[in-house]
Amino acid sequence: MEGRMELECTMDEQDVVVLDAGSGFLKVGFCGEDAPRAVLPTAMATATADESREDEAVSGDAQKKSQVFYGEEAVLQESAVITRPVQRGELQLSAPEKEAMESLLEHVFRNVLGVEEDLPCLIADTMPLGQSSYATRQWIAEVMFEKIKVKSLAIFNTAALSLFSTGRTRGLVVESGEGITQAVPVFEGYAIPHAIFKMKVAGQDITQRIQTLMGEELGEPQSYRTMQALKEKVCFVAPSSSGVPAPDGDEEARSFELPDGKIIQVSEKIRAGATEILFGGVEGEASMQKICLDAINTVDLDFRQDLVKSVVVAGGTSMLQNLAPRLRLELKSALASDLSRTVEVVSDSQRRFAAWIGGSMFASMSTYDQVAITKQEYEEGKADVRGLVARKTF
Numbered sequence: 001m002e003g004r005m006e007l008e009c010t011m012d013e014q015d016v017v018v019l020d021a022g023s024g025f026l027k028v029g030f031c032g033e034d035a036p037r038a039v040l041p042t043a044m045a046t047a048t049a050d051e052s053r054e055d056e057a058v059s060g061d062a063q064k065k066s067q068v069f070y071g072e073e074a075v076l077q078e079s080a081v082i083t084r085p086v087q088r089g090e091l092q093l094s095a096p097e098k099e100a101m102e103s104l105l106e107h108v109f110r111n112v113l114g115v116e117e118d119l120p121c122l123i124a125d126t127m128p129l130g131q132s133s134y135a136t137r138q139w140i141a142e143v144m145f146e147k148i149k150v151k152s153l154a155i156f157n158t159a160a161l162s163l164f165s166t167g168r169t170r171g172l173v174v175e176s177g178e179g180i181t182q183a184v185p186v187f188e189g190y191a192i193p194h195a196i197f198k199m200k201v202a203g204q205d206i207t208q209r210i211q212t213l214m215g216e217e218l219g220e221p222q223s224y225r226t227m228q229a230l231k232e233k234v235c236f237v238a239p240s241s242s243g244v245p246a247p248d249g250d251e252e253a254r255s256f257e258l259p260d261g262k263i264i265q266v267s268e269k270i271r272a273g274a275t276e277i278l279f280g281g282v283e284g285e286a287s288m289q290k291i292c293l294d295a296i297n298t299v300d301l302d303f304r305q306d307l308v309k310s311v312v313v314a315g316g317t318s319m320l321q322n323l324a325p326r327l328r329l330e331l332k333s334a335l336a337s338d339l340s341r342t343v344e345v346v347s348d349s350q351r352r353f354a355a356w357i358g359g360s361m362f363a364s365m366s367t368y369d370q371v372a373i374t375k376q377e378y379e380e381g382k383a384d385v386r387g388l389v390a391r392k393t394f
């Protein structure tokens with residue numbers, strides 16, 4: 001089939017750790033498996049003793065008793081400093097975030113996966129290799145070889161991996177996660193950096209919108225986590241921008257249980273209204289269809305047909321019901337007729353973890369060894385790690 005690659009995987013005996021750390025969630029597991037072993041919030045929290053146990057603060061043991069939490073436990077801490085090292089799709093390189101990420105990685109490798117040193121690893125990176133991400137990738141390589149002590153390391157763009165998970169090598173990947181939505185043209189397995197368009201409107205913005213609307217409707221503030229769960233259960237994308245759809249009559253689809261046990265019926269205004277921000281209306285930000293059109297219009301004319309034939313949605317926010325048909329409708333009405341006729345939006349059942357799954361498939365192939373940086377290469381190239389990541393990450 002045109003545009004599809006052979007997915008003949010030559011299984012190696014080695015277990016490659018596959019890791020995708022997003023703004024909201026870190027996914028980690030082993031190559032060859034069809035889902036991550038663990039999905040946890042990309043967060044670390046430090047609770048100082050005087051905040052956690054007053055008696056210890058009084059006895060002067062405060063310093064010793066400060067406690068560190070990771071992932072789910074971290075976000076549940078109410079009186080702790082919570083650090084989220086990845087924001088809006090980018091690993092933050094200031095000291096607290098770097099420390100948190102390093103500590104989180106140690107935790108994930110040693111405690112979550114329970115692995116020791118000397119394993120190969122593949123990392124999915126939302127930022128394609130370009131000027132802005134050299135420093136990030138250099139830092140990741142240093143931590144992975146020096147602290148985690150991996151045997152080899154491959155860094156690959158998430159969109160290229162997401163597309164790979166669908167068996168394609170050419171297409172337009174529309175990734176929408178917790179912090180970022182981006183349209184990434186991929187050609188023969190590589191993201192095209194100058195044609196990537198992004199918007200800072202994604203899952204977190206929809207959740208915040210719901211938080212505001214539900215807070216007003218219920219007359220009391222609602223927690224982010226509860227509203228995130230509400231979004232994932234009852235929200236969907238309206239078929240078109242012309243008004244909110246009529247209630248679909250399915251009571252179960254509209255009902256949500258609040259933490260106090262009260263069951264509410266969520267209005268269509270919130271269920272479909274909150275997700276409209278993906279299709280425009282956030283001041284200073286683009287819409288999903290606009291970033292796709294910009295990406296399509298930036299690539300060579302010859303490549304545009306390939307792109308519109310394979311618009312692939314991926315990431316947690318692409319799980320919203322009806323997102324793919326709506327995006328197709330928006331693109332069809334905005335594209336020139338020759339492209340409009342052929343536009344197809346692909347919405348695979350595994351799209352939530354598409355990048356991780358693509359990484360799992362790629363790391364199972366013998367090609368992994370050809371593209372990964374080995375420990376020896378790292379040791380020899382230490383004087384110029386930046387040059388090494390520029391040559392050997394994708």
Ligand SMILES: Nc1ncnc2c1ncn2[C@@H]1O[C@H](COP(=O)(O)OP(=O)(O)OP(=O)(O)O)[C@@H](O)[C@H]1O
Pocket residue numbers: 021022023024025026086088089090126176177178179180181202203204228231232233314315316317318319320321352
């Ligand atoms: N069924 C669902 N319906 C709607 N949203 C969902 C669903 N499942 C997950 N999400 C949302 O997807 C987002 C997380 O997606 P994902 O794990 O792809 O993001 P991330 O990789 O952490 O972030 P980013 O890619 O933006 O850096 C969250 O906002 C979550 O609420």
